[in-house]
Amino acid sequence: MAEIGTGLVAIGAAMAIVGGAIATGWAQATIGAAAMGVIAERPEESSKLLVYLALPETIVIFGFVIAILLALNTGGA
Amino acid sequence: MFRPAKMQKIRVIGMRRDEPALISSLHTLGLLEIRKVEGEEAGRENPLHVYQIVSEQLTRIRGIKNLLEKQPGEKENHKSEMPLEQAIAECGKIKIDARLRELEAERERIEERIDSLAEKKEKLAKLAGLDVDFGKLEAETIECHAGIVKRKKYEILKGALAKTKNTCMMKGRGQTAADFACVVCAPKKENVKGTLEAHGFEFVQAGKIAGTPLENIAIAEEEIHKQKKRLAEIGKEYEVISKEYYGKIIEIDKVLKIWEARCTAVSDFRATEETFILHGWLLEKNYWKLHEELKRRFGGRIFVSRIKGKDEPPTLLANPKPFSPFExxxxxxxxxxxxxxxxxxxxxxxxxILYGMMVGDVGYGIISLLLAGMIIAKTKPGMLRGFAVLWAIASIPSMIFGILFDEWFGFTFKTLMEEMGVHVGGSFLVVVFGSAxxxxxxxxIGTLLLITILVGVLHLSLGLFLGFVNEWGHSKTHAMAKLGWIGILASGLLLVPHLMFSASLLALPIDEVLAGGIIFAVSLLLVVRADGIMxxxxxxxxxxxxxxxxxxxAVGIAGVVVAEAIINKLLFEGVALPNRANPFVFFLVCAVVLLLHIANTFLAMFExxxxxxxxxxxxxxxKFFHGGGKKFSPFSMEEK
Incomplete structure (x- = not known):
């Protein structure tokens, strides 16, 4: 029974990462497309747009933190 | 020190007859950023009277410059001492416009002719296997079509054409073994074009041809040769003209460009019939320098004074040189x-520090220092070089963190030494570079996570403290709110790690929770007072x-996993070491391992x-920065 629990926690940790990664990718795709449009019109704004492009990465970082916490609480890391 | 350079807005008043001399002095001094004069009781000034002639000659000289060839050793940005009057006189002596226009037109004509001949030659080559004099095929009632037909379709086409009266088809060798070159002649009224198209006949429209295709190819080649010879002669004439005039042209261009800037700069002035006013920003420390310099050059005829007000000054970052890469x-x-x-x-x-914590490997620090050094040596000042300087600086903390994390190309120090055949055992080096x-x-990972978040809290607190300093002059309430946010972060630091890592709420240390709670409550009050419930x-x-x-x-762990688990364990220990007896395989895998480490370093540097x-x-x-400053851009002869 404990092994099943550990497995479920591992699945939960994986889901936290996967969900965060998909959400980040989705957000970056949208921002990236919009940013390319802006750069075509105003190339001088590209440096600021790079920062906006990096913003959604926080989502996957949260997923990473959750995954590590789950793994730590089950002795997996 | 932590602020941009102090700026001063000034007003300069003088006689209009001194305008050209003043604008030249300001341009040479390069101290003042001229701004449009607003709110003065005077009309806008027109460009200097020489503007029209300067503008006309500049357009003409640029046109000539574009046609001439740059001469070896000629510097585009050399300084010129030539006065404007001399530059305009020199412009009058340069009378090569008409000849250059003729040469350019002829060159264009010849290039077009060569292109058209080359196209014709290419088409004729497809029909080269036909030994037919096309000139003899011309007749009023007959039309002939030349082209290519596939060998496998030839007989079918021949059969189809046989059904049409008075049709004749001649074939020859095609360009490839699968084709025939053909010419089909038929009475115009029969309209065989449709039959040809239906059988995949590829028409070749080579224009009017007299003689056989091979004869025409020879004529085209001869004509191309003749045209190229003329083109070379034109090139030589360009070269002679360029050698004689290019140096002079760029010198005049430079002088006229300077005067064009001076002529238009006065458009930002305001003027009455006799006097003018100009506004501008300069470094506060340069105020007296400008004041004295203008007094020396113009006596008392130019009057300089400070303007007090709340206008937004331009920004000039003025940090000590070692900090300039971060500007x-x-x-x-x-x-x-x-x-x-x-x-x-x-x-x-x-x-x-943040960069070093992410790379955190002594070996990768060394590689990134070398890569950055290479980029700095090979590139001109610009964005890439700016980043390379940052990489070079940040490679030092990468090495320091590498020692703290005991990471040397993904190995520990002890393992790396042993893999290299150096037995360090429990020596002092291991204590310093490894286990200590x-x-x-x-x-x-848990400890690392806590450390990174702690670093984050410290970093954010520093930002909030700077925000407190920024806001103090504007709004004390908002400045205190920044301190409130530091308090909220501090209380979080007391509470959150316990909540994250404690197995149950009952195990929480009551003293720390109480202290955290009090700090949180007081801080929240400061924040709500400034920002309301939001x-x-x-x-x-x-x-x-x-x-x-x-x-x-996260970034650090990803780098370590690639370095330690994939490159070292899988490739080095898994493939290279078991093949130590075979030197070829061993060195090949070692080379691959090194290349992969360089690639991983590059990824780590970028990420x-x-x-x-x-x-x-x-x-x-x-937490503190507003931004949106406008860079101080003095009216200067220096190229920006």
């Missing part, structure tokens, strides 16, 4: 306004900011740069 990072995002904090010196401390401070990023909703935001620093651990910059520019800047 690039500040400018890359946004310049601070002239009266806010310049974060360059703070970034010089925080950026390398060893924090394994791959195995102590301040409460910002708490998850600042918690998110702190957690965002976990990316330092750490982006993430390090992001933590500074988003999380940190957000």
């Amino acid at each position: 690039f990072l500040v400018e890359f995002f946004s310049l601070p306004r002239a009266r806010e904090i310049d974060p360059s010196m703070i970034l010089a401390l925080t950026f390398p 401070f060893h924090l394994s990023r791959l195995h102590d 301040g409460v909703f910002e708490i998850p935001g600042i918690a998110g900011n702190a957690l965002s620093y976990a990316r330092i651990a 750490s740069l982006v993430q390090g910059a992001r933590l500074n520019l988003v999380e940190f800047y957000g």
Whole structure:
């Protein structure tokens, strides 16, 4: 029974990462497309747009933190 | 020191007859950024009277310059002492416009002719196998079609044409073994074109041909040769003209460009019939220098005075030279306004630390230093070089953190030495470079995570403190709110780690929870006083900011996994070492391992740069920085 629990926690940790990664990718795709449009019109704004492009990465970082916490609480890391 | 250079707005008043001399002096001195004069009781000034002739000659000289060839050893940006009058007189002596126009037109004509002949030659080559004199095929009632037909379709086409009266088809060798070159002649009224198209006949429209295709190819080749010879003669004439005039042309261009800037700069002045007024910004420390210089050059005829007001000054970052690479990072995002904090010196401390924590490998620090050095040596000043300088600086903390994490190309120091055949045992070196401070990023993830978030809290607190300093002059309430946010972060630091890692709420240490609670309550009051109830909703935001620093651990761990688990364990220990007896395989795998480490370093450099910059520019800047400053751009002869 404990092994099943550990497995479920591992699945939960994986889901936290996967969900965060998909959400980040989705957000970056949208921002990236919009940013390319802006750069075509105003190339001088590209440096600021790079920062906006990096913003959604926080989502996957949260997923990473959750995954590590789950793994730590089950002795997996 | 932590602020941009102090600026002073000034007003200059003088006689209009002194305008050209004044504008020349200001241009040479390069101290003043001229601004449009607003709100004065006078009309707009027109460009200097020489503007029209300067503008006309500049357009003409640029046109000539574009046609001439750059001469070896001729510098485009050399300084010229030539006075304007002399430059205009020299312009009058240059009378090559008409000849250059003729040469250019002839060159274009010849190039078009060569293209058209080459196209014709290419088409004729397809029919080269036909030994038919096309000139003899011309008749009023007959039309002939030349082209290519596939060998396998030839007989079918022949059969189809046989059904049409008085049709004749001649074939010859095609360009490939699968084709025939053909010419089909038929009475115009029969209209065989449709039959040909239906059988995949590829028409070749080579224009009017007299003689056989081979004869025509020879004629085209001869004509191309003749035209190319003329083209070479034109090139030589260009070369002779360029040698004689290019140096003079760029010198005149330089002088006229300077005078064009001077002529138009006065459009920002205001003027009456006799006098003019100009406004501008200069470094406060240069005020007396300009004052004295104008007094020396114009006596008492030019009057300079300070303007007091709340206009937004331009920004000039003025940090000591060692910090200038970080000005690039500040400018890359946004310049601070002239009266806010310049974060360059703070970034010089925080950026390398965050970057170093992410790379965190002595070997990778060395590689990134070498790569950055190569980029600096090979590139001109610009964005890439700016980043390379940051990489070079940040490679030092990467090595220091590499020692703290005991990571040497993904190995521990002891393992690396042993793999290289050096037995260090429990020596002093191992104590210093290894086990003494060893924090394994791959195995102590929980500790690493806590450290990175702690670094985040400290970094954010520094940003909030700078925000407090920035706001103090504007609004004491908002400045205190910044301190309130520091308190909320501190209380979070007391509470959150226990909540994250304790098995149950009952195990929480009551003293720390109580202290955290009190700090939190007082801090929240300060925040709500400034931002209202909306301040409460910002708490998850600042918690998110702190957690965002976990990316330092995430990027670091990703790098270690690739270096240690994939490159070293799988390739080096798994493939190279078992094949030590076979030197070829051993060295080949070692070379692959080294290349992969370089590639992994490159990834770590890029990712750490982006993430390090992001933590500074988003999380940190957000706590104090407004930005949107306009760069100080003095009216100067120096190329920008």
